[in-house]
Amino acid sequence: MTDPQQVAGTPAAPEGAAPARPAVPSARPADTRGSARRFAGRVGAASETYTLLALVILVVFFSVKAPGKFFTLNDFSLMGQNAAPLLVMSVGETFVIITAGIDLAVGSLLVLTGVVADLYCIHHGGASAGWGTIAIGSVLGLATGTAWGAGQGFLVAKAKVPPLIVTLAGFIAAGEGVAYLITGGADFRTVPGKLVNTIGLGSVAGIPWLIVISFAVAIVAGLVLAYTGFGRYTYAIGSNAEAARRAGIRVDRHLIKVYALSGLLAGVAGILSLASFDSTTIAGHAFDNLEAITAVALGGASLFGGRGSMFGTVIGLAISTVLLEGLVIIGVNQYWQEVAIGIVLVAAVYLDQFRRRIRQRA
């Protein structure tokens, strides 16, 4: 059903998600009607189609329930900014899940990156630090996230420790261990003003930087996933790692790269979060991993690997964001939100199982 080539679109060009397939020159000229039918079949079979539909239904529902409050540009802008770090993490998680892996450490690597970056800034000018300092601090933070991710990838690919265990250990070690060791358990609240006022609060051409950066990451990563050899190997490994290995693909090396990429993107999310909250928020990201996984699973990716798309992930994240925001706006007790996240995650994975069963029967 979901063919990565045809379905994997990019957030920027949702309409490009399916019709991207070029007409085959000279193959079977008389076959246009058949291919149109196949195309329609694929749109119908694409999980993104249903996810998009679910999103539309949610938006309509909340717009009707809270007239004038929910469906406003301002509100969408706020949701986009709030979800920016999560979007960037979900992008990395998409790659990992398509390889049939999982990365539970993303939220912790967000925290760790922010802590490392800010630690450098605090010692080099603090709140009044210049762009040079911010850049060096960010690079140090991103390098930490990437290296940590690569280490997890190494354990998964070479030591053959299941990704669930590797990244659960990484989640605890980075988020509850190293981040607390560096900060002494109290958030750093001295963040360079330039970082906070531009990336965190500023806009470019009227669009908040947080949204610009997170969507730019998603678009570039979506293009990489759908159109490059890196993306192709990601799908191939998740679909049949042994076949990929026999085809000469260096599976271990690719897996290490994918986990490193997830670490890097969690790091980018860490810088965004640091800028946005003006703090290292060390205690605030314990469930980011589940939220990222929920977004990816809702977006149609299979936890068994081989399937998924960046466009799907963006829609998936939009669904959970709209759902939570909508529940707040219509006045549902906020603790129900946590319950809702849990329900949505299980529902998304159940849907995946359901689709697999249908597919196997076909």
Next chain:
Amino acid sequence: MTEPVLEARRLVKHYGHVLALDEADFSAMPGEVVALIGDNGAGKSTLVKTLVGAIRPDSGEILVDGTPVQLASPVDARRHGIEAVYQDLALAPDLDAAANLHLGRELYLVPFLKVLDRRTMRRRAIEAFADLGIELPDVGAPVGTLSGGQRQSVAVARAVSYASRIIFMDEPTAALGVVQRGRVLDTIRRVRDRGVSVVLVSHNMPEVLAVADRIEVLRMGRRVAVFTASQTTVDELVGAMTGALELSNGSKGGAA
């Protein structure tokens, strides 16, 4: 006498205390279909694995066109024009036929950025299938949605597209229905007619006699007999496989 395109000499392979290959010999001549038969545990799989670079023998020689080679990996073997269709087909079910055909050998539009040239890969896939007379309803569909026979075709087409010397096919018809079996056998003949040798590993004796030019029999890790397909019978083959038929000197009929 022409030189074998691929030859194994006195290959030995131990798995712990088990001797899987006991100075096994094997040869495939250019442009022939040679069947490799033997009872379960005779060493067929081990022999094939050493010849496609999946495992390394403890000792012995492998020669390609008469020149000794080291096959350290399947990629190595492929460089020598040796391809294999595995029993499990080794396809990625979520990728389409064109992607599977080019798996690990992708073509790039922008090599620097590794941007895939999907149009060309698709066209080549269509050509490759057409060459073998394989009809796929949709080369863009994930191979997981294809029938068993169609999946088999994709795996065969992939091997054929790249094999310049020889293709190993491990039980290629085991999971197929009668009609599809016939198609695979046709494909094997077609590949041979293009000058590429085919090694057919099979349990199905009538099938072996129908398609093979020559038959090599493996028993207890050794080549115990060589037959010319047109001059032998199922009974004779079974006799050689089980050891009921004693053959002197490990050869009969020669590599005709």
